[in-house]
Amino acid sequence: MDKVLLILSHGSKAESITEITYKMRDSISAKNLYSDVKVAFMEFNSPSIPEAIADICKEGAAEIIALPMFLYKGNHILHDIPKELKKAREENPYVTIYMADPIGFDERIADILIERAEGALCQI
Amino acid sequence: MDKVLLILSHGSKAESITEITYKMRDSISAKNLYSDVKVAFMEFNSPSIPEAIADICKEGAAEIIALPMFLYKGNHILHDIPKELKKAREENPYVTIYMADPIGFDERIADILIERAEGALCQI
Numbered sequence: 702m703d704k705v706l707l708i709l710s711h712g713s714k715a716e717s718i719t720e721i722t723y724k725m726r727d728s729i730s731a732k733n734l735y736s737d738v739k740v741a742f743m744e745f746n747s748p749s750i751p752e753a754i755a756d757i758c759k760e761g762a763a764e765i766i767a768l769p770m771f772l773y774k775g776n777h778i779l780h781d782i783p784k785e786l787k788k789a790r791e792e793n794p795y796v797t798i799y800m801a802d803p804i805g806f807d808e809r810i811a812d813i814l815i816e817r818a819e820g821a822l823c824q825i
Numbered sequence: 826m827d828k829v830l831l832i833l834s835h836g837s838k839a840e841s842i843t844e845i846t847y848k849m850r851d852s853i854s855a856k857n858l859y860s861d862v863k864v865a866f867m868e869f870n871s872p873s874i875p876e877a878i879a880d881i882c883k884e885g886a887a888e889i890i891a892l893p894m895f896l897y898k899g900n901h902i903l904h905d906i907p908k909e910l911k912k913a914r915e916e917n918p919y920v921t922i923y924m925a926d927p928i929g930f931d932e933r934i935a936d937i938l939i940e941r942a943e944g945a946l947c948q949i
Contacts, residue, residue, distance in 0.1 A: 715897075
C-alpha cells in the first residue's frame with residue numbers, strides 16, 4: 702500500500718451522514734487512482750481522524766492525502782482538522798501527510814443546487 | 826417579485842464562508858430561473874434565516890424555496906432549519922415556504938473531490 706486517500710467527513714448524530722460518506726468513498730475508490738480510499742469522521746462517528754490514520758499506517762502506507770469533504774474553509778478546515786492531522790503525524794512519524802483544499806466554489810455545485818430546488822420539496 | 830430562491834448557508838466565524846455563499850448566489854442568479862436569489866446564514870453571519878425571510882416578504886414574494894447549501898441531512902437539516910423556517914412562516918403568514926433537499930451524494934461531488942486531492946496540497 703502506497704498512497705492512500707483519506708476522506709474527512711464532518712460526522713453527525715444523524716444516520717444518513719455515514720451513508721453519503723461511504724458512497725463517496727466507493728465512487729472515488731472505483732476510479733483506482735489511489736492504493737486505497739478510507740474515511741474518517743471529525744466528530745460523532747468512527748473512525749476518528751487519529752484512528753483512521755493509525756490503521757492506515759499499520760497497513761504500511763507511505764503517503765496519506767487527507768481530503769476534506771467540506772464545502773468551505775471554516776474553522777474546522779483552518780484549525781481543528783490540521784490540529785488532528787499534526788497529532789497523528791507525530792504519532793506516526795514514518796508517514797507523509799498532505800491536506801487538500803475543501804470543495805469550495807464550483808459551478809457544478811451550483812448545478813446540483815438548482816436540481817435540488819427543482820426536485821422534491823417539503824412545504825413548511 | 827414572485828418565486829424567490831433562498832440559499833441557506835451554515836455560516837462560520839471564518840471570512841471565506843460568505844464569499845463562497847455569495848458566489849453561489851451570483852452563479853444561480855445569472856441563470857434567471859427565479860424572480861430573485863437571496864442568501865441566509867444559520868449562524869455566525871447575517872442575514873439570519875428569519876431576517877432574510879422578513880426582507881423577502883416585505884418585497885412581496887408569494888413563494889420562497891429554501892435551499893440548503895449543505896452536504897448532508899444532519900441535524901441542522903432535520904431539525905434546526907425547519908424550526909427556523911416554521912417560525913418565519915408564522916411571522917409571515919402570506920408567504921408559502923418550501924424546503925429543498927441538501928446536496929447529498931452526487932458523482933459530480935466525487936469528481937470535484939478528486940480534483941482537490943490532485944490540486945494544491947499542504948504538507949502537515
